Amino acid sequence: MVEIEDTTKQTQEFLSLLEGREGETHAIILQDFPDPDAISCAFAYRLIAEERGIETDLIYGGRVSHQENIAMINLLNIELIEWGQEAIPSGKYDGSVFVDNQGTTVNLVDRLDAAGVPSIAVVDHHAKQDRLTPIFQDIRIVGACASIFVDYISKGALELKTSKPEHRRLATALMHGIISETGSMITALPLDFRAAGLIQPFIDNELLVEILHQQRSHRVMEIIRMALENRVIREGYCFSGIGYLRSSDRDAIPQAADFLLTEATVHTAIVYGMVSHSHGGESINGSLRTTEVALGPDSFLKDALGKMESGTFYGGGKSTAGGFSIPLGFLSGQDNSKLSHLKWKAYDEKIRKKFFNKIGVVEDKEDE
Numbered sequence: 001m002v003e004i005e006d007t008t009k010q011t012q013e014f015l016s017l018l019e020g021r022e023g024e025t026h027a028i029i030l031q032d033f034p035d036p037d038a039i040s041c042a043f044a045y046r047l048i049a050e051e052r053g054i055e056t057d058l059i060y061g062g063r064v065s066h067q068e069n070i071a072m073i074n075l076l077n078i079e080l081i082e083w084g085q086e087a088i089p090s091g092k093y094d095g096s097v098f099v100d101n102q103g104t105t106v107n108l109v110d111r112l113d114a115a116g117v118p119s120i121a122v123v124d125h126h127a128k129q130d131r132l133t134p135i136f137q138d139i140r141i142v143g144a145c146a147s148i149f150v151d152y153i154s155k156g157a158l159e160l161k162t163s164k165p166e167h168r169r170l171a172t173a174l175m176h177g178i179i180s181e182t183g184s185m186i187t188a189l190p191l192d193f194r195a196a197g198l199i200q201p202f203i204d205n206e207l208l209v210e211i212l213h214q215q216r217s218h219r220v221m222e223i224i225r226m227a228l229e230n231r232v233i234r235e236g237y238c239f240s241g242i243g244y245l246r247s248s249d250r251d252a253i254p255q256a257a258d259f260l261l262t263e264a265t266v267h268t269a270i271v272y273g274m275v276s277h278s279h280g281g282e283s284i285n286g287s288l289r290t291t292e293v294a295l296g297p298d299s300f301l302k303d304a305l306g307k308m309e310s311g312t313f314y315g316g317g318k319s320t321a322g323g324f325s326i327p328l329g330f331l332s333g334q335d336n337s338k339l340s341h342l343k344w345k346a347y348d349e350k351i352r353k354k355f356f357n358k359i360g361v362v363e364d365k366e367d368e
Contacts, residue, residue: 005191010138011155012223017121017136021332023054024094031105032062032325034080036072037145038100039179041123043078043104044149045171046098048157059083061107062277066251067214072176074171075207083108088115095120100145100192103131104312105325122323123148126318127298142321143192146177150195160202166202171202176211187320220252225252227256232352234361237341238266241348242273244340250275254287254323267292272324274344282332284347286315288322295324304358305351326351 028042044057049056059081071079088111096117102124103109109131112119119134139146140261142333155161162165178196182188185196204303216224223242231240238260245252253271260269272286287334288297297317301324305314315324331343358361 007151008226011013011152014152026056027093028056028058029096029098030060032107034060034064037177037181040173041099041149043173047170052065057081063247065248070215072209075175081164087111087157090115093117093299095123099123102129104129121130130165143188144178144181145193146174147192148197150174162202168202168204171199172204172208174199219249222256223252224259225254230246232353236267237359238269239355240271243344245273245275247275247277252287256286257289261289282328284326303352
């Protein structure tokens with residue numbers, strides 16, 4: 001029988017952090033493109049904080065476009081605030097709390113710093129980053145960050161009651177976070193199974209089924225088709241650059257990577273595209289999915305892509321998945337079709353070459 005580590009100390013420290021903060025307002029920071037794990041964690045922090053008289057805003061700096069994520073937010077009545085390019089007013093928040101991220105996949109960090117908002121907590125399950133210096137941090141090797149919040153709840157952070165609709169919605173959100181983040185429990189660890197068992201009596205089964213059975217949009221299917229057409233397979237690795245994407249289509253990238261991973265002989269799929277943001281900037285966004293236990297997505301992406309001038313890595317990950325974002329800076333913006341083609345071709349070849357160098361493969365003429 002597998003023993004689960006005693007995490008009472010982490011819960012006590014988390015609850016101690018919230019003591020004496022009645023009347024404060026916290027910004028709960030999700031990654032720019034929030035997933036079910038992050039959304040459920042933010043919702044959990046909101047209800048835990050409300051019990052202690054703390055107000056919260058759930059904010060993110062990108063878009064929610066994945067059909068399941070939109071369904072989750074709407075059906076479970078979870079209010080998120082999309083923060084554009086405007087500055088964060090000084091004095092609006094007493095502290096920021098980062099869930100399912102450590103600031104490296106968030107474009108709000110500099111604006112929070114400029115507004116004088118201190119980082120008070122980071123709760124995450126990805127490999128440790130060095131972007132933030134919070135008062136409290138709980139970074140664990142676990143399948144889903146949602147499992148950490150269930151652990152807090154089970155140790156007294158919040159008393160769930162089936163008679164309270166918001167508690168049923170929270171349990172449903174947390175279950176969705178765990179399921180989606182662990183590949184329907186395939187990559188779940190002991191704490192994830194324990195967490196799922198603890199919240200199961202409180203979930204709304206009908207809502208969960210409806211969230212999990214959203215159909216892919218025509219646009220997502222088109223992007224998957226492009227990923228299939230453009231893929232290059234070398235020694236079990238599948239790479240695919242899919243060209244220009246609107247910000248609203250960004251969530252199709254990990255879906256395409258998931259699809260490419262199902263091909264026989266492929267153990268790792270990497271899909272990337274040039275995303276045009278609403279504020280006019282552009283970035284190369286990519287997702288990695290793998291079934292190779294020894295790969296280590298976090299170190300793989302960091303080694304392959306390196307760091308920005310600020311010292312922040314372009315990518316990172318967890319045990320079976322990772323992501324990366326490379327801002328284009330001066331080269332961002334709308335160009336004529338010829339320049340746009342040349343820009344994409346240059347970045348596509350550069351990124352593919354970096355990954356080929358990482359796995360020790362020499363480019364063939366057909367890859368150029």
